Amino acid sequence: MATVETHLGRLRSDRERWLLSASRVALVAVAGWFLLARRASVSIDMRTQAGIYLFGMVALNLPYGGYEHMSNLKNRGVPFGARYIGAYLAMVAGFVALFFTAPVAGLTVAIAVAVAKGGHGGLRVLDTLVGTDHLRTTPQRALAAFVRGGTVMIVPIYAWPGDFAAFSTFMIDIFQPGAFEAVAPYYGDFRVALGAVFAAAVAVHVGLGFQRRKDLTTWAVDAGETALLIAYFAIVPVVAAVGLYFPLWYSMRQSARAEAVRSALPDPDPESIPSPHRVIVAFILGTAATFSLAALIATLAPNPMSGGTLLVSGVAFFSVFISIIALPHVVVGGWLDTDRGIWYTP
Numbered sequence: 184m185a186t187v188e189t190h191l192g193r194l195r196s197d198r199e200r201w202l203l204s205a206s207r208v209a210l211v212a213v214a215g216w217f218l219l220a221r222r223a224s225v226s227i228d229m230r231t232q233a234g235i236y237l238f239g240m241v242a243l244n245l246p247y248g249g250y251e252h253m254s255n256l257k258n259r260g261v262p263f264g265a266r267y268i269g270a271y272l273a274m275v276a277g278f279v280a281l282f283f284t285a286p287v288a289g290l291t292v293a294i295a296v297a298v299a300k301g302g303h304g305g306l307r308v309l310d311t312l313v314g315t316d317h318l319r320t321t322p323q324r325a326l327a328a329f330v331r332g333g334t335v336m337i338v339p340i341y342a343w344p345g346d347f348a349a350f351s352t353f354m355i356d357i358f359q360p361g362a363f364e365a366v367a368p369y370y371g372d373f374r375v376a377l378g379a380v381f382a383a384a385v386a387v388h389v390g391l392g393f394q395r396r397k398d399l400t401t402w403a404v405d406a407g408e409t410a411l412l413i414a415y416f417a418i419v420p421v422v423a424a425v426g427l428y429f430p431l432w433y434s435m436r437q438s439a440r441a442e443a444v445r446s447a448l449p450d451p452d453p454e455s456i457p458s459p460h461r462v463i464v465a466f467i468l469g470t471a472a473t474f475s476l477a478a479l480i481a482t483l484a485p486n487p488m489s490g491g492t493l494l495v496s497g498v499a500f501f502s503v504f505i506s507i508i509a510l511p512h513v514v515v516g517g518w519l520d521t522d523r524g525i526w527y528t529p
C-alpha cells in the first residue's frame with residue numbers, strides 16, 4: 184500500500200514521489216556521465232547518439248503518447264471522439280502541407296511544438312505534484328512554460344550550434360533540398376539573440392516566482408528543476424539529450440501526474456471500464472494509423488534519406504514525424520480540451 188501524504192493541498196503517493204525523483208536522478212546521471220566522458224576526452228559519435236535518440240523516442244516515448252490518447256478518449260462518446268479525431272487529422276494534414284511547401288517554417292513550428300509540449304506538460308506536473316503557488320497570473324504561467332520548454336530546444340540551439348544546424352538542414356532537406364541555405368547565414372546572430380532572450384526570461388521567471396512565493400519549497404523545486412534542465416541540455420550532446428529527455432523526464436513525470444489524477448477521482452463505475460478487446464482494437468488502429476502516416480510521408484517526400492546514413496536520416500525523419508503528430512496532441516488534446524485533456528489537472 185502506498186502511503187499518502189498531504190503536500191501543499193496535493194496528494195502524492197510513494198510511487199508518484201519515486202517517479203519524480205527517478206526523473207531527476209536520471210537526468211543528473213546522464214549529464215554526469217557525459218561530463219566525465221568529456222573530461223576523459225571520450226566523445227560519443229553521431230551514430231551512437233542517433234541510436235540512443237531512436238531507441239528513446241520510438242521504443243519508449245511513442246507508446247506513451249498512444250496511452251495518453253487512449254486515456255483521454257476513454258468513455259467520452261462517439262460524437263466527442265469523432266470531433267477530436269477530425270480536428271486532429273485536420274491539423275496533421277495542415278502541418279504536413281506546411282512541411283512540403285515551406286519546410287523552414289515547418290521546422291520552426293516543430294521546434295515550437297517541442298517547447299510547448301515540454302513547457303505546458305511540465306507545468307501541469309508541477310500543478311499536480313508539487314504546487315505552483317508562486318505562479319500567480321496567466322502571463323507568469325506562460326513565462327514559466329516558455330522557460331521550462333525552452334530548455335529543450337533553446338539551450339541546444341545555443342550550446343550545440345553545429346549539430347543543431349546540421350540536423351535542421353537534414354530535416355528541411357527531406358522536403359526541399361538546399362532550402363536551409365537561405366537562413367543559415369543568420370544562425371549565428373539568431374543563436375546569440377535567442378540565448379539572450381532566454382537568459383532574461385529565466386531571470387524574470389525565477390525572480391518573480393521568488394517574490395510571489397507563498398511557500399519556499401514550491402519555488403525552490405521549480406527553480407532547481409529549471410537549473411537541472413538547463414545544465415542537462417548544455418552538457419549532453421543535443422541528439423542524445425533530446426532522445427533521452429522525452430522518455431526519462433517528460434513521460435515518466437506525466438505518468439506520475441496521471442496516477443495522481445486517477446487516485447484523486449472516485450473509483451470508476453465497473454460498467455464504464457472498456458473491455459480488453461476494445462482497448463486492443465483501439466491500440467492496433469492507433470498504431471496502424473501512425474505507421475501509415477509515417478509511410479505516406481516517407482513515400483511522398485522527395486528526399487527521406489537526407490542524413491545519408493540510416494540512423495542519422497532516421498533521427499531527422501522521426502523528429503519531423505513526431506512533431507507532426509505532437510502538434511494536435513498539444514493544441515487539440517492539451518489546450519482545447521480543458522475538461523480532460525492530456526494534461527488534465529483536477
Ligand SMILES: CC1=C(/C=C/C(C)=C/C=C/C(C)=C/C=O)C(C)(C)CCC1
Binds near residue numbers: 244499
Ligand atoms: C531541430 C533539431 C532536432 C529536433 C527535434 C524535435 C523537433 C523533436 C520533437 C519532439 C517532440 C515534439 C516530441 C514529443 O513527444 C533534433 C533532432 C533534436 C536535433 C537538433 C536539431
